[in-house]
Amino acid sequence: MTRRLSTLFHTCWLLLLCVAPTLHAETEDKLQLSGFARVILGYLDDENAEYVGYDNSISANQQSLLGLQAEYLFNDELSVTGQVVGFTDDQRNSGLEWLYISYSPSNALQIKLGRQRIPFFNYSDSLDVGFAYPWLTLPQQFYDTAFFSTFDGVLANYQFALNDWQINYEGYWGRFDDKIYLASEEINTQVIGLFGFNTSFAYKNLSLRASYNQGDVNIEQEEARLFSQQLRQFGFANNAEWLDANGLIQFYQLSANYENLDYFLRSEVSKMVSDGGLVADIESFYISAGYNFYPYTFYISYSQKDLHFDHRPSEIPLGVTPELDFLAATYADVIGRFADDKATGIKIGSRWDWQPNIAFKAEMTFVEAQDEISNDYAVKDLGGFDGHAMLYQLGVEWVF
Amino acid sequence: MKVYSTLLLLFAFCCPHHMAAAETIIVVANTSDKSIKLNRQQVRNLYMGGIMPYDLKAIALPPENHTRVIFNTKVVGLTESRIQSYWAQMRFTGRKKAPKEIKNEMSVLEYLQNHEGAVGYLLAGTPIPDGLSVIYTVR
Numbered sequence: 363m364t365r366r367l368s369t370l371f372h373t374c375w376l377l378l379l380c381v382a383p384t385l386h387a388e389t390e391d392k393l394q395l396s397g398f399a400r401v402i403l404g405y406l407d408d409e410n411a412e413y414v415g416y417d418n419s420i421s422a423n424q425q426s427l428l429g430l431q432a433e434y435l436f437n438d439e440l441s442v443t444g445q446v447v448g449f450t451d452d453q454r455n456s457g458l459e460w461l462y463i464s465y466s467p468s469n470a471l472q473i474k475l476g477r478q479r480i481p482f483f484n485y486s487d488s489l490d491v492g493f494a495y496p497w498l499t500l501p502q503q504f505y506d507t508a509f510f511s512t513f514d515g516v517l518a519n520y521q522f523a524l525n526d527w528q529i530n531y532e533g534y535w536g537r538f539d540d541k542i543y544l545a546s547e548e549i550n551t552q553v554i555g556l557f558g559f560n561t562s563f564a565y566k567n568l569s570l571r572a573s574y575n576q577g578d579v580n581i582e583q584e585e586a587r588l589f590s591q592q593l594r595q596f597g598f599a600n601n602a603e604w605l606d607a608n609g610l611i612q613f614y615q616l617s618a619n620y621e622n623l624d625y626f627l628r629s630e631v632s633k634m635v636s637d638g639g640l641v642a643d644i645e646s647f648y649i650s651a652g653y654n655f656y657p658y659t660f661y662i663s664y665s666q667k668d669l670h671f672d673h674r675p676s677e678i679p680l681g682v683t684p685e686l687d688f689l690a691a692t693y694a695d696v697i698g699r700f701a702d703d704k705a706t707g708i709k710i711g712s713r714w715d716w717q718p719n720i721a722f723k724a725e726m727t728f729v730e731a732q733d734e735i736s737n738d739y740a741v742k743d744l745g746g747f748d749g750h751a752m753l754y755q756l757g758v759e760w761v762f
Numbered sequence: 763m764k765v766y767s768t769l770l771l772l773f774a775f776c777c778p779h780h781m782a783a784a785e786t787i788i789v790v791a792n793t794s795d796k797s798i799k800l801n802r803q804q805v806r807n808l809y810m811g812g813i814m815p816y817d818l819k820a821i822a823l824p825p826e827n828h829t830r831v832i833f834n835t836k837v838v839g840l841t842e843s844r845i846q847s848y849w850a851q852m853r854f855t856g857r858k859k860a861p862k863e864i865k866n867e868m869s870v871l872e873y874l875q876n877h878e879g880a881v882g883y884l885l886a887g888t889p890i891p892d893g894l895s896v897i898y899t900v901r
Contacts, residue, residue: 396853396854460856462856469814481855491854493850494850521812522813523812526804528812565803566803567839621844622839623840626844654844656843659843721843
């Protein structure tokens with residue numbers, strides 16, 4: 363763990379040092395270099411489970427990371443931005459997260475072309491910038507549900523004012539072609555025709571946001587595909603159809619936030635609907651309230667996820683032939699592997715803004731998994747897990 | 763009595779934004795149209811990277827500056843830490859950039875005089891040179 367952290371930080375510092383002379387060579391305004399880092403320690407009080415990668419030992423290699431961003435301004439309207447992030451978590455791909463050309467003909471309009479983060483939810487495009495949000499870990503029952511985070515394509519943003527309301531429209535279109543991780547397994551995934559739009563309204567201390575996103579997903583599930591073919595050959599088309607991992611996925615999101623000098627209230631609710639049988643439908647939300655006692659913030663949050671599959675009952679008759687019995691048993695086993703997943707998380711934590719760019723955080727999360735645990739998401743049953751665990755975390759967030 | 767004074771002091775120490783009650787903030791601009799006046803919401807939007815009916819560019823004082831603390835309290839209505847986290851999110855998602863920071867009030871006046879469309883905040887009572895105008899005042 364320590365070695366991996368050390369290698370990551372050395373690599374990133376080396377990169378920083380290499381770029382630094384270039385920085386001095388340019389005028390200050392042309393090239394802008396910035397970055398963010400977080401070092402997070404976590405410990406789960408249950409030896410039979412894992413949560414967000416943490417187990418029953420103190421670990422710093424789940425969420426600790428370093429990100430570097432370089433922006434080059436060609437002129438007032440045109441710029442190019444790149445962001446690389448090195449993760450200590452081996453289930454995240456370190457490397458280029460953003461690389462885009464931005465064109466802003468006015469303050470109101472911005473068009474970006476290239477690799478970007480998908481703005482599904484409020485913090486989807488700033489997941490790794492822990493400094494940007496009060497919690498130490500984002501409400502996992504909500505943020506664990508967006509499986510792919512970047513896309514290659516175009517995004518346009520238009521904002522305007524109407525009677526002191528700030529209104530923002532954003533739309534994007536592109537594709538995703540990379541690996542996703544489920545149950546520590548790498549799965550090649552393609553999403554084409556990925557697009558979405560969102561609108562946000564801000565007035566005084568209140569802000570509201572709504573978004574819609576959709577994509578045609580193609581998940582490489584070779585075993586499922588072959589088994590589906592086999593079922594089709596036997597004439598069980600309904601069951602064969604359910605084994606399809608491909609199809610349209612739609613995300614809906616709504617959020618309402620209120621904040622003033624003393625308090626904040628943040629909430630988001632989302633729904634994901636999918637065509638493919640092997641891709642779940644998900645309903646999730648969180649609500650969080652905080653008290654500012656500058657430079658300290660104290661908060662509580664509650665989040666919930668209900669992930670469920672539309673499991674189709676087996677249409678394979680039993681006791682006819684050994685082959686059919688085997689087929690039925692295999693079908694039951696496959697269904698079992700795509701288990702529903704319901705979980706709640708309750709957080710209590712604090713943030714101390716020590717410097718304008720450095721914050722310390724401490725957080726306790728009580729996680730409760732209901733029914734079966736699929737082991738595909740934040741909560742993993744290592745055997746004999748009773749469904750309750752407490753995660754203790756300490757962290758430092760830095761932006762520069 | 764002593765207990766109350768101690769508590770009051772403790773309260774004032776813990777909540778610096780509540781200490782700002784007595785001072786008046788003026789928002790000063792270098793604009794050719796001297797009739798421009800903004801309301802609090804417009805000034806807040808300007809400083810949070812929002813859209814304005816006029817072509818104005820905000821400049822700010824550094825985080826530890828006393829005038830900035832009062833401005834955050836009376837106009838933006840957010841703590842310094844929240845403002846910093848907001849700009850971190852905007853910067854690393856490539857959306858907006860925080861107002862340029864100028865080291866002190868004297869330099870703000872100098873910057874405003876040299877840049878048309880620039881807007882800065884100062885304490886009331888600061889002598890305003892010719893060519894600059896007050897577009898918003900908050901007590």
